Amino acid sequence: MLGRAPVFLPGKLESMLVLEAMADDTIAAVATAVAPGQGSVAIVRLSGPQAEAIGRRLFVAPGHQPWESHRVLYGHVVDPGTGERVDEALLLLMQAPRSFTREDVVELHCHGGLICVQRVLELVLAAGARRAEPGEFSQRAFLNGRLDLTRAEAISELITARSRRAAQLAIAGLDGGLQRRITALRERLLDQLAELEARVDFEEDLPPLDPALVTAELRAVRSALEQLLADAAQGQLLREGLRVAIVGRPNVGKSSLLNRLSRSERAIVTDLPGTTRDLVESELVLEGVPLTLLDTAGIRATEDQVERIGIERSRAALQAADAVLLLFDLTVGWTAEDQALAALVPEGVPLLRVGNKADQLDPTAAPVAGADVRVSALSGEGQAQLVEALLRCCGRSEVQGLLVALNGRQRDLAARAASGLTASLEAADQQLPWDFWTIDLRAAVRALGEITGAEVSEAVLDRVFARFCIGK
Numbered sequence: 001m002l003g004r005a006p007v008f009l010p011g012k013l014e015s016m017l018v019l020e021a022m023a024d025d026t027i028a029a030v031a032t033a034v035a036p037g038q039g040s041v042a043i044v045r046l047s048g049p050q051a052e053a054i055g056r057r058l059f060v061a062p063g064h065q066p067w068e069s070h071r072v073l074y075g076h077v078v079d080p081g082t083g084e085r086v087d088e089a090l091l092l093l094m095q096a097p098r099s100f101t102r103e104d105v106v107e108l109h110c111h112g113g114l115i116c117v118q119r120v121l122e123l124v125l126a127a128g129a130r131r132a133e134p135g136e137f138s139q140r141a142f143l144n145g146r147l148d149l150t151r152a153e154a155i156s157e158l159i160t161a162r163s164r165r166a167a168q169l170a171i172a173g174l175d176g177g178l179q180r181r182i183t184a185l186r187e188r189l190l191d192q193l194a195e196l197e198a199r200v201d202f203e204e205d206l207p208p209l210d211p212a213l214v215t216a217e218l219r220a221v222r223s224a225l226e227q228l229l230a231d232a233a234q235g236q237l238l239r240e241g242l243r244v245a246i247v248g249r250p251n252v253g254k255s256s257l258l259n260r261l262s263r264s265e266r267a268i269v270t271d272l273p274g275t276t277r278d279l280v281e282s283e284l285v286l287e288g289v290p291l292t293l294l295d296t297a298g299i300r301a302t303e304d305q306v307e308r309i310g311i312e313r314s315r316a317a318l319q320a321a322d323a324v325l326l327l328f329d330l331t332v333g334w335t336a337e338d339q340a341l342a343a344l345v346p347e348g349v350p351l352l353r354v355g356n357k358a359d360q361l362d363p364t365a366a367p368v369a370g371a372d373v374r375v376s377a378l379s380g381e382g383q384a385q386l387v388e389a390l391l392r393c394c395g396r397s398e399v400q401g402l403l404v405a406l407n408g409r410q411r412d413l414a415a416r417a418a419s420g421l422t423a424s425l426e427a428a429d430q431q432l433p434w435d436f437w438t439i440d441l442r443a444a445v446r447a448l449g450e451i452t453g454a455e456v457s458e459a460v461l462d463r464v465f466a467r468f469c470i471g472k
Contacts, residue, residue, distance in 0.1 A: 026050040027136055028129035030117055031107070031471035039112030044120050045471060046106045046129055047137055052093060054127045055106040058120075059091045069095035077108060077120050086123065087116045101137055102144035135468025139461060142453060149453030149464065150179045153407060156468050157239060162283075162290035166238040169405055178404040179452050181228070182414075185221050186448040189421075192217055193441050199434045215428045218441070222421040225414050228406055232414070235405020241283075241290030244390065248327035249337055253356040256377035257327060258282055258295040261387075286387050294321065323350040323393065325386075330355040334370030350393040358382055406451075409464065413447045420444030 026048025034042055046054060056067070061075035073091040078084065090109040099105040108124075110117050125131060138155055141147045147155075154173030161167035172178070192214055199209050246254045262282035282293045324345050328338045334353075345351045355371030359379045368374070373389050375382035406414055423440035449455030 024049060026054065026129045027132035027140075028054075028121065028124045029132035029137075029471040030121055031137075032112075034112070034114060034117055042110050042112045042117035043471075044108040044110060044117060044124055045137065046108075046124060047099070047101045047103045047132075047140060048129070049104060050128055051104040051106040052095070054124060054129055055091055055093065055108070057127055058123050059089070059108065061091070067093060069093055069098060077110065077123065079123060080127075086119050087111055089120070097144075100146065101140040102146045103140060132471065133466075135465030135472060138468055138472055139465040142461070142465075148176075148179045149456065150182065150410070150451065151176060152453075153409075153464065154178075155472065157407065159469065159472065161239070162241055162285065164285075166290070169235060169238055172404050178406070178410075181224075181404065182448055182451050183454075185224055186445060186452075186454070188217060188221055189441060189445045189448070193438060193445060196434045196438050196441065200438065209434075211428060214437075215425055218421050218425055218428075222418050222425075225418040225421070228404075228414055229411060229418065231404070232406040232411040235407070237289060238405070239407070241292060242322040243292045243294060244323045244325060245294045245321035246325045246327060247341060249329075249335075249341070252327045252329045253377040254327050255295050257325070257354075257356065257375070258293050260377050260380060260383060261286075261293060286391060289391060319346055321349060323352070323390065325352050325354050325390065327354050327356050328370070330357050330368045330371065330374060331360050333368055338370070352386075352389055352393055354386060410451045413451050417444040417447040420447065 026046060028044060028046045031043045031045040032041070033039065052067075057080055058077055059073070059075055060078050061067075061073045065073045065075070067073070071093065073093075075089065075091065077086045077089050079086055087110045089111075092107040092109065094100075094105040094107075096103050096105075108120055110120050135156070138147065138152045142149060142152045151174055154170045158167055158170035158174060161170055195209055195214065198206060246258055248254050262284050282295070284291055284293065326338065326342055326345070328334055334355075338353075342351060342353070353370055353372045355368055355374045356377055358374045358381050359376035361368070373382060373386045375386050420440040420443040424437050424444070427436040427440070446455050453461075
C-alpha cells in the first residue's frame, strides 16, 4: 500500500486496486499554462513515491541547503547524462501526507515559455516518472482522501470560471459547502433506510414505526433536493453564461449596440443595410453574469447570396439563443416586420424589445409603443436600463444570494435521488410493505453518495477527472 492511511471508497474494491497501483507510480506534468513569449514562471509537478528521488537526481542546489519538506531550494536543473545546466530554477518539496495528493510532491519552478519547461519535463520523464493524464493529480487527491468529489470538481470550476461570481461559487464548493449539504441529506435518508430495513427483518422485536414520520422526513429531504435543483439552473447561468442574440431588421443599429455593450469595435458599422454578413460574437461579463453577444445579419428578403447565408445563420442563432434582444428603430416605430421577427423567437426564450435611436426622437413627443427599453447605441443613453432589463429577464436577481450550486453531473444525480424518493413515497401512499419502500430509497441514497464520491465507480471517476486540465 501507500505507507499511509488512505480513505477507501466504501464497498468499492476497484478503488482499492487503483490505490495499490498508484503505490509505485510517479506522475509528472506541466502545471501551468505554457505559451511562447508569455509567462515568466512555469511549474513542472511530480507526485508519487519517486518524486523526491527524481528531484534529487535532476536538481543541484549550491551550498548547504537542506532538503526539508515545505522548504524552497534554489539551484539548477541539470541533465544527469551530460552535466548540462538546463535551467535556473526553484524546487519545492512537499512530503506525504502534507501535500495536495497526500503523496510526495516535488515542484520545479522554471522559467516560462516553451523550451526550458519542456526540456525539464523530458528529463523528469526520462528519470522514471510517467506523464500524468488530465486531472490525475486531483484524482489522486480524491482517492487518498484529501478531497471529496464535490471539492475536486470545484477546483476545475474555479480554474474555468468566467466571472468573479462564478469563482466565488467554486470557492464555496471548494470549502465543502455543497459536500456538507449533500452528506447531511444522505445521512437523513440512511437513518430512515436503517429503520425500514430493521422492520423488514425484525419487526416483531421492535417498537412500531410511524409511517407518517418516515414519509414526512422523505418529503422534507425531497423538498431540499428540489431547491438544490432549482439553484442548479442559476448556477449554470453563472458558470456557462448566456448566449444573447441581437436581432432585427437591417440598419436598426445591431452592430452599434454590440460595440457599445462590449466597449469595442467588434462589428462593422455603416449606414448601408446588409453590412453584417455573418455572426459576430463578443464575450463580456455584466454584473457577474458571463454573456456571449451575437450580432446577427439583418433579417430581410434579399437576392444577395452571401447575405442570404448570413440571414440563415441569424435564424439558426435565434433558435439556439438563451435570450433575444429584438432591436427596432424608434424613429420608424414597431412595424409588421418587427412583429414577424418576434414570432420567430422560440417559446420560453426571454425576449426584450429594444427601441434604438432614442437620441433622434423629439423629447416632447409621445413615447413610442412596443419598446421594453429605449436606448441610443450611438450615445449610450438607456444602456444601464437595458443591462438591468436583460439580466432581470434572464433570472439574474435569483443568483445574487446563491451560496452553492450543483454542476451538470451532480444535478442529474440529485434529480435521480428526488425521483427515487417520489417512488418511495408512492409505495407509502399505496400502503405497501416496508421492503417496497426501501427499494427506491436505497437508490436515492446511492445517487447522493455518487455526488460526493462516497459511492462511486472507477469509470465515473475517469469521466469526471478527464475534463480537468493536464497538471491539475
